[in-house]
Structure formats: structure tokens, C-alpha cells
Amino acid sequence: MFSGIVEEIGVVVSLSHSRLIVRARVIMVDLKPGDSIAVNGVCLTATEIIDGVFKANVMPETLRRTNLGELRPGDQVNLERALTLSGRIGGHLVQGHIDATGTVNKIIQDGDAKLMTISAPPEVMRYIVEKGFITVDGLSLTVTNLAEHHFSVSLVAFSQSHTTIGGKQEGDRLNLEADIIAKYVEKFTSKKTASINEAFLTEHGFA
Secondary structure (H helix, E strand, C coil): CECCCCCEEEEEEEEECCEEEEECCHHHHCCCCCCEEEECCEEEEEEEEECCEEEEECCHHHHHHCHHHHCCCCCEEEEEECCCCCCCCCCCCECCCCCEEEEEEEEEEECCEEEEEEECCHHHHCCCCCCCEEEECCEEEEEEEECCCEEEEEECHHHHHHCHHHHCCCCCEEEEEECHHHHHHHHHHHHHHHHCCHHHHHHCCCC
16 A cells, blocks of 8 residues: 655666566665565556666556556656554555556646646546545645536646656646545445345334
């Protein structure tokens, strides 16, 4: 599990034969082989750590369904180590399992902040609510507005300078992960709705 609070920006060394190599500094302090790490919000496993870089295997399916397949040497990526039980959760609970990708539609300067509008497919939009959470390239953000096919987020100056989100342009593809709690609530209520009827209420003493 992750929190969506990016720890640092890493730099891609190479991506070839389904192996991603990233240069980092902050996260390398206690990273060891087998640890999970979110790269642009995608949960990967560090397989090797040496000389300030870590290596991770990336499945072809992951390359197709996320923006990792578009990475080139020198590109920057958002990095976050997995949560520990003793740490604070500054964002929200994030699995690192990308639901789909979205596209930057519009960016408007709003004082020191930027308002970014992102189009997303129905399988993501169904879980988005105003003032709720959404993970964008591994960054936990609050939804400021939404419509049928897109939503907006406000990017504060700190996020712009400490993650890759500040360098995004209109047309760029972003990894999106909806709130896991919303998915569980949907599944739970859909099953309960079908079973809570007059017979159920009578049987349990409510009618």
C-alpha cells in the first residue's frame, strides 16, 4: 500500500526488455530487493539495487495499460516507497494498481496553483466525487470539480515543484487510480441491495 505522497523524482536510466532502471537518492536509503515501490503510481518490485539505481521488471501488460511504456532515458518519474504501519498517511490509501489512463485536457494558471482538467474513461469516472481523492501518476490529489467525462484538480506550488505533475502539458497521458474504498462500497452495496427486501426485514424483526 502507498499514500500517494511522492517522496522524490527519479530519473529513468533505461527501459528495455521489460526491465526498468531508475536513478534515485531519497528512497535508496533503506530500499532492498523485493521491496515494493510506486513508479508514476504503478506498484513495481525492486529486483536489484546498485550504485544509486534500482531495477524492476515490468510486464508487457503494464507497459500497455499505463504510461510507463512511453518512458525514455532521462525522463522523470514520481517515486514512493510502500507504507509502514508506524508512518503517517498524508494522502489516502493507494494500491499502485492503475485503473486506466487519462489525458490532460486543459491547464489554467490560478495564482500560484494550476487547475488541471483530465479526461478519464467511465470505469474511473464512476468512482470520482467532488472533494474526493484520485491518484494521478502516483500523486494523491483532491477533485475540485467534475463532469461526465472529465474531472479537475488543483496543483499547489509544492506539488508542481516536487513531482512530475508540474511539467505536464495538454495531451499528456496520466496514470489514474480510483479510491479503493469506493470500489469496496460499490460491491458491498450492490450485493446488499438485492437481498434487503420485505422478507429479509421480516426475518430479522424489522417489519
